[in-house]
Every structure is written in C-alpha cells, then in structure tokens.
Amino acid sequence: MVCNQTDKVQEAETLIIGGGIAGTATAFYLVRYGRDVALVERGEIASEASGVNAGQIGATGWGDMPDLGSYLTMGSLQLFKEMQLDLGYDIEFRQSGSLTAIHTPDQYDYMRDRVLDMRSHGFEVELLTAREARAIEPEINPALPAYMHTPLRAQADPVRATRAFADAAARSGARILTNHAVSGVAPRAAGGYLVETDRGDIVCESLVIAAGAWCAPVGRMLGLEIPVVPVRGQMWATDSLPPSVFLTQSSAESAYAWSKDDGSDTRTPPEVTHKHGTRVTRHLYGRQRRNGEIIFGGDRQMTGYDKAVEHTGIEVNKGHASEVIPMLSSLPIARTWSGLMPFSMDGAPIIGSIPTRENLYIVSGLASSGFGRGPMAGKLLADHIHTGHRPHVLAEADPARCVTDI
Ligand SMILES: Cc1cc2nc3c(=O)[nH]c(=O)nc-3n(C[C@H](O)[C@H](O)[C@H](O)COP(=O)(O)OP(=O)(O)OC[C@H]3O[C@@H](n4cnc5c(N)ncnc54)[C@H](O)[C@@H]3O)c2cc1C
Structure with missing residues (x-):
C-alpha cells in the first residue's frame, strides 16, 4: 500500500511532510474523516526517530483534570490498543506496566x-x-x-507500530509516498502550496509539517523560524x-x-x-x-x-x-x-495551525516521548484540520507561542 512512484504533478487536499509516528497518525485520522490525504517521506516509513526508539508508551491515567499531557498519553494508549486489538496489526503491543x-x-x-x-x-x-x-x-x-x-504504561515495536499507522492510512485511501525528499515549498497565488520533491511537484490546499527533528529546515523553506x-x-x-x-x-x-x-x-x-x-x-x-x-x-x-x-x-x-x-x-x-x-526549546509540544500562514499546520516537539504521544498528537491535529476548531487541550501546544517569521 505504500508507494514510491510519483506521476508528474500530483494534487492533494492535505499533504503531510514526514513519515514518522506524528505524520502517519495524522494521515490515518484525517483520511478516516474522508479527507483526501497524501504523505511524503524522504526515506522509508519509520526511518528516523519513530523507528529507532525504545518503544515505551508512557501513561499514568487521566487524572482529575485532564490536560494536554493526559490526552496525549492516555489517548495514544487507546489508539495503540485499537491498532493491535481491533484493526488486527501485530505491533507487539503489551500493557506491561x-x-x-x-x-x-x-x-x-x-x-x-x-x-x-x-x-x-x-x-x-x-x-x-x-x-x-x-x-x-x-x-x-x-x-x-x-x-x-x-x-498503565505499555510497550510496542516502534517500526511495526508506525508502519501500521501508514498502512491503515493507505488502506483508507491516503497516498503514502516514500523516497520523496521535500526540497522546497512555496505558497500559491490561488491558495495552498506547491511542494517540490526530488520525484516531482505536489500541489495541496493544506500542508502539515511533521518532519520531526527536521522541522526547522522545512520551516525555513517557508520563511519560518520553528524552534525545534x-x-x-x-x-x-x-x-x-x-x-x-x-x-x-x-x-x-x-x-x-x-x-x-x-x-x-x-x-x-x-x-x-x-x-x-x-x-x-x-x-x-x-x-x-x-x-x-x-x-x-x-x-x-x-x-x-x-x-x-x-x-x-x-x-x-x-x-x-x-x-x-x-x-x-x-x-x-x-x-x-x-x-x-x-x-x-520550551519543552512543550507544538501542535496546531501556524497563524501567519494560511492552511499551514505543524505536529512536532514531541521530544523524548513522541512515540508514546504521537498517535493522539496526530489525531488531535486531524480533528483540528477537519472541524476547523482547535480542540481545547491544544491551547497548551499552540504554535503561535513560538513559530515566527524569519
Ligand atoms: C533513541 C531514542 C529512544 C526513544 N525512546 C522513546 C520511547 O521509548 N518512547 C517514546 O515515546 N519516545 C521515544 N523516543 C522519542 C520518539 O522516537 C520521537 O519523539 C518520535 O518518534 C518523533 O516522531 P516524529 O514523527 O515527530 O519524527 P520522526 O520519526 O523523526 O519523523 C519525521 C520524518 O520526517 C522525515 N523528513 C524530514 N525532513 C523531510 C523532508 N525534507 N522531506 C521528506 N521527509 C522529511 C524524516 O525522514 C522522518 O522520517 C526516542 C527517540 C530516540 C531517538
């Protein structure tokens, strides 16, 4: 279901840059809403942090006043369970404590x-x-x-889990384009973005930056300073x-x-x-x-x-x-x-829309616990993009606090 071919100029309603846990989860939950989604990854799915991490899934409960941390950890725990128990992917999930x-x-x-x-x-x-x-x-x-x-803490295989999100997204209709390195991004006069890859250009209405530790260089392509x-x-x-x-x-x-x-x-x-x-x-x-x-x-x-x-x-x-x-x-x-x-730089996730650009989103800053928090980070961003309303817990992760024009 994952492909590495691009035919001339492609179009997508939403294009996601990055095939780690954050990008693949965003793709899966967006396409489940019936959206037209493509994802570009310069290597293979899970070829960076999402594939080499320890596979620990942190969770301590919802607490009596659930905040972003509770949503990301407990929400992701449920989404990992869904992958393994309901969707039939063997991701080696185990709620071991x-x-x-x-x-x-x-x-x-x-x-x-x-x-x-x-x-x-x-x-x-x-x-x-x-x-x-x-x-x-x-x-x-x-x-x-x-x-x-x-x-409540759990574990799963990071490569299997991240590829499960990509595969589930592809089976629901997302185009997962591996071996596509993004080299430039330009806003279009008609709205949306033109994204240049080494395998051809892609035109999209909305763009999601899910490039992990490479968010800053991708941001610079858009004239943005992203403090990751x-x-x-x-x-x-x-x-x-x-x-x-x-x-x-x-x-x-x-x-x-x-x-x-x-x-x-x-x-x-x-x-x-x-x-x-x-x-x-x-x-x-x-x-x-x-x-x-x-x-x-x-x-x-x-x-x-x-x-x-x-x-x-x-x-x-x-x-x-x-x-x-x-x-x-x-x-x-x-x-x-x-x-x-x-x-x-402030230790908090960066998830949401970038206010100085139209239809530009980011899901990143997940630091040392992004495998365990990535699925819900992607789902919350998908909810935000699909409904047009920011889930209230994402206020803590607002990109407006730190993403600036260069
Ligand atoms: C050694 C180690 C152990 C860890 N252990 C844990 C753990 O036990 N539990 C936990 O929760 N977290 C852990 N983490 C952290 C976790 O792995 C990360 O927070 C998480 O994987 C980040 O996911 P991501 O999707 O944001 O980034 P990534 O997985 O890095 O994905 C970003 C993707 O974007 C792609 N990309 C970048 N630039 C471009 C471009 N120009 N064009 C196309 N594609 C591009 C990259 O190739 C990459 O695949 C660990 C990390 C490491 C390194």
Missing part, C-alpha cells in the same frame, strides 16, 4: 512526594519496596531502596535472551536532577542529559523486545544532526542499567544505534 528505580534517600524523598501528589490528583502510580517490586520483576536489584510502579532542535538519543542491545525483563524500566536519577534544575537556557531545551557538551545527569529507559533482545538507552545530547553513536555514553548507560538489573553487567553489547528527537 513500568518500574522506576530509586537509587538514593534523596531520590526516595522526591519520588515519595511525587507519587503522593500524583495519586491525590487521580493518577495511577504506587511506591513499592524492592521486595514487592521483585515479585513482579524478578531480575531487578534487591539492594535499591524502592521502585515506583506505573501499571535535534537531540541525539542512543541505545544498545544484548543478544536475544529467554524472557527475563517483563516491565519497561527507568530510573529516578534524571527526574530528581531535573527537578532541581531542568538545565534549559537560550541554547539548551529542558531535560537533556548533557549541557554544552558536559554530562549533567544519567537518564535511563529499557525493556526486553519480543525477539529477546534487552534494549536500553537514555542519553539526550545536542550534537546537531550528527547521529554517530558515542561509546562512552553507551558504557555509562550500561552501568546505570546494570545498577537496576544486575544480570546486565555480564552481558556483552551486541549492537548500538541512535536517532534524533525533536525537542522544542
């Missing part, structure tokens, strides 16, 4: 207060002793003071092992550090692990894939568009992971990889 390791007494005090606060607002989290946590995840470190358990910066994430995997890690894993170390200082300045978005080239904290996420590989990662470092894996960071991450799952310390690293995450 998650554990967050607490390493020190200071982290314990911080996480205890956070859990109490979240529970008082209706979220589903609990503190477990190491003994209680080992009853559900036998390989975790019994010597750590405590763990936070988040039962690439942040490198890198991961490593063991060889395939028998089932040993059942929940998704993380650590409280970075959350505690960022609660003291989120690290942001004019050049640095909040909550990255390195500031001006120097490590400020260790971040951790991981899980065991269905193929048996145990995968971990965590670093968030600004290296421009350089994606080369930096091995010192991988070793630091493996040490951190081994503090949580001691069996990892004796296992060799079988492979490593990396990808670029789209961080907005």
Whole structure:
C-alpha cells in the first residue's frame, strides 16, 4: 500500500511532510474523516526517530483534570490498543506496566512526594519496596531502596507500530509516498502550496509539517523560524535472551536532577542529559523486545544532526542499567544505534495551525516521548484540520507561542 512512484504533478487536499509516528497518525485520522490525504517521506516509513526508539508508551491515567499531557498519553494508549486489538496489526503491543528505580534517600524523598501528589490528583502510580517490586520483576536489584510502579504504561515495536499507522492510512485511501525528499515549498497565488520533491511537484490546499527533528529546515523553506532542535538519543542491545525483563524500566536519577534544575537556557531545551557538551545527569529507559533482545538507552545530547553513536555514553548507560538489573553487567553489547528527537526549546509540544500562514499546520516537539504521544498528537491535529476548531487541550501546544517569521 505504500508507494514510491510519483506521476508528474500530483494534487492533494492535505499533504503531510514526514513519515514518522506524528505524520502517519495524522494521515490515518484525517483520511478516516474522508479527507483526501497524501504523505511524503524522504526515506522509508519509520526511518528516523519513530523507528529507532525504545518503544515505551508512557501513561499514568487521566487524572482529575485532564490536560494536554493526559490526552496525549492516555489517548495514544487507546489508539495503540485499537491498532493491535481491533484493526488486527501485530505491533507487539503489551500493557506491561513500568518500574522506576530509586537509587538514593534523596531520590526516595522526591519520588515519595511525587507519587503522593500524583495519586491525590487521580493518577495511577504506587511506591513499592524492592521486595514487592521483585515479585513482579524478578531480575531487578534487591539492594535499591524502592521502585515506583506505573501499571498503565505499555510497550510496542516502534517500526511495526508506525508502519501500521501508514498502512491503515493507505488502506483508507491516503497516498503514502516514500523516497520523496521535500526540497522546497512555496505558497500559491490561488491558495495552498506547491511542494517540490526530488520525484516531482505536489500541489495541496493544506500542508502539515511533521518532519520531526527536521522541522526547522522545512520551516525555513517557508520563511519560518520553528524552534525545534535535534537531540541525539542512543541505545544498545544484548543478544536475544529467554524472557527475563517483563516491565519497561527507568530510573529516578534524571527526574530528581531535573527537578532541581531542568538545565534549559537560550541554547539548551529542558531535560537533556548533557549541557554544552558536559554530562549533567544519567537518564535511563529499557525493556526486553519480543525477539529477546534487552534494549536500553537514555542519553539526550545536542550534537546537531550528527547521529554517530558515542561509546562512552553507551558504557555509562550500561552501568546505570546494570545498577537496576544486575544480570546486565555480564552481558556483552551486541549492537548500538541512535536517532534524533525533536525537542522544542520550551519543552512543550507544538501542535496546531501556524497563524501567519494560511492552511499551514505543524505536529512536532514531541521530544523524548513522541512515540508514546504521537498517535493522539496526530489525531488531535486531524480533528483540528477537519472541524476547523482547535480542540481545547491544544491551547497548551499552540504554535503561535513560538513559530515566527524569519
Ligand atoms: C533513541 C531514542 C529512544 C526513544 N525512546 C522513546 C520511547 O521509548 N518512547 C517514546 O515515546 N519516545 C521515544 N523516543 C522519542 C520518539 O522516537 C520521537 O519523539 C518520535 O518518534 C518523533 O516522531 P516524529 O514523527 O515527530 O519524527 P520522526 O520519526 O523523526 O519523523 C519525521 C520524518 O520526517 C522525515 N523528513 C524530514 N525532513 C523531510 C523532508 N525534507 N522531506 C521528506 N521527509 C522529511 C524524516 O525522514 C522522518 O522520517 C526516542 C527517540 C530516540 C531517538
């Protein structure tokens, strides 16, 4: 259903640039409304961040006053379930729950207060002793003071899930044009846009920028400054092992550090692990894939568009992971990889219409949790485009706050 042929000049009511989770979800929910949709992707579907991420789906509940965060996480959770359970795509979805390791007494005090606060607002989290946590995840470190358990969190295979959204969109009538790199965009006098690709031009009435870490260069084609910066994430995997890690894993170390200082300045978005080239904290996420590989990662470092894996960071991450799952310390690293995450400079998503241009939309800034939040980000934008009314929760993600003319 995904094609890589373009016939001369094509036309589409809505054209989406980017075949990651944000773009494919937008395509799927728009075409389900009966809209005429095309999507252009310069590589294959899921060839960037959406295909190389850890596959963790964060969700802690709707809470008693659902905000954008609740909508993006809990809404996406439902949409992943729909893909796997109702539409029949095997995306390796599993609502496994998650554990967050607490390493020190200071982290314990911080996480205890956070859990109490979240529970008082209706979220589903609990503190477990190491003994209680080992009853559900036998390989975790019994010597750590405590763990936070988040039962709603889930996992899925990122490539399979993103391709499922693209395939479902194509089956509903969207044209998914892979191996089409956008090199220029110009507004048309008659309205809409002319989008130049290396496989031919496409004319559209509405345009959606879903180009992940490349939103800024695409924005420049339109004379716009889009404050999305690439942040490198890198991961490593063991060889395939028998089932040993059942929940998704993380650590409280970075959350505690960022609660003291989120690290942001004019050049640095909040909550990255390195500031001006120097490590400020260790971040951790991981899980065991269905193929048996145990995968971990965590670093968030600004290296421009350089994606080369930096091995010192991988070793630091493996040490951190081994503090949580001691069996990892004796296992060799079988492979490593990396990808670029789209961080907005203020840390918030950018989803909605760009007010200084007609019929121009963006869905980005999903940062380090865009796989888990991408489906609902795309659906909310599709709702916005289709109805002409902004869903109220998107006020928090309004592009008007940060997208400016150059
Ligand atoms: C190592 C790592 C681990 C992560 N782990 C998790 C996790 O466990 N859970 C989670 O929720 N999130 C995670 N993330 C973050 C998540 O992957 C991203 O937030 C999300 O995938 C962003 O999706 P996107 O569609 O906005 O961008 P992308 O997936 O990057 O898609 C953008 C697409 O636009 C295309 N494009 C760009 N420019 C052009 C052009 N000129 N013409 C045509 N196409 C173009 C690109 O080729 C790309 O395919 C992780 C990220 C990394 C790198």
